[in-house]
Amino acid sequence: MAFSLATVTQWMAGSMTALVTPFKGGEVDYDAYAALIERQIAAGTRAVIPVGTTGESATLSEREHIAVVTHCVETVKGRIPVIAGAGSNNTVAAIRLAEQAEGAGADALLATTGYYNKPPQSGIEAHYRHLAEATDLPILVYNVPGRTQTDVAVETLARLSTVPTIVGVKDATGDLGRVALHRRACGKDFIQLSGEDMTAVGYNAMGGQGCISVTANVAPEQCAQLQDACLNGRFADALELQDRLTALHEALFVETSPGPTKYALARLGLCREELRLPLVPTSERSKAAVDRALDELGLL
Structure with missing residues (x-):
């Protein structure tokens, strides 16, 4: 791994992008994918997440799943972390994805419930315990009840936080109160990342360390600046950036993501x-x- 478990609380922070998978004629468009990744790195994105929900x-x-992870790792070349999606409603299948992602050189895993x-x-x-037993990679619990119809209870996450390689949560519940509850239950070193762009500034103000963002696909530089402002305690600057990004946050979810x-x-x-x-x-x-x-942000 280019990014170690020992330093995970340092590198798993800031603006991280849940990458789209581009297609061309029904197949993965690897050339476009590489270009999207290069754009993310140039914009200051802290990590990329291939083959998540987005x-x-x-x-x-x-x-295809493993080929996309492999291509992402090969394109990144260790410049930023690669947090590979390993989501499945079949634990055996999730373990197989996790093992192959580790073999491909991913730095961490994002796994749904x-x-x-x-x-x-x-x-x-x-x-999650079976997943942790199968890999040495750090694991983020991905709690997205709007997609999965299951919600990871605070008490469940607290027990999972005692597993050394389960290092944090991507929380897409939209409930900012969870941040405080998780800090009390899991400890202040347990990584909390927002999975919802619209409330990311508030999430960070409550104690979060960053956002796994959809909007950053489109406006990576602005999202990176916003998250860096939060990490440095410049919440007035972050709020100003959030105001500029709000219309895009909203527009990107007017229909099912990632359409x-x-x-x-x-x-x-x-x-x-x-x-x-x-x-x-x-x-x-x-x-x-x-x-x-897009026009409001001056991107067109």
Whole structure:
């Protein structure tokens, strides 16, 4: 690993981008993917996350999933951390993804609770403990009940925080109170990252260390500046940046993500709008909202 578990609280912070997976004619567009990654690094993004929810991992085959992680690692060349998605509602499949991501050179893992089968808290805990036993990589618990229909209870996360390689949480609940509850239950060294762009400044003010961002796909420099301002305690500057980014945050979620984000990237000439079914291109009404937000930021 280029970035060690011993120093994880130092490098797993700031603006991190949940990368889209660009497609071309139904296949992964690796040239566009490499260009997107280079743009992120140049903009000051602290880490990239391939094949998460925003990367349409649910529609990738296992072979494609690992190929995308491998390509990401090879493109990054150790310049910033690569936090590979290892999400599945099948623990055995998640372990297989984790093992292969580690073999490909990923620096950490982002793993969901599982989707559709709605495991109880005991099942969620067992899922992550089995994952931790299978890999030496640091693991982020990804709590996104809007996608998975399961919510990691504070008490469950507290027990998981005692596992040495389970180092933090990506919290996409939108509940800022969770930050304080997690600090009390898991300790101040447990990494807390926002999974929701709109409330990221408030999340950091409550004690978070950064954001795994969708908006950073489109406006990586502004998102990096915002998160750096938070890390340095310059919340007035962060608030000003957040005000400028708010219209884009909103526009990118007017329909199911990453549809609007891929449209925005297509408008910027960075990749095609193409998604995999059952996701479809964004409606004209939503495209107009994205265009307005891009224009407001001076990106068009």
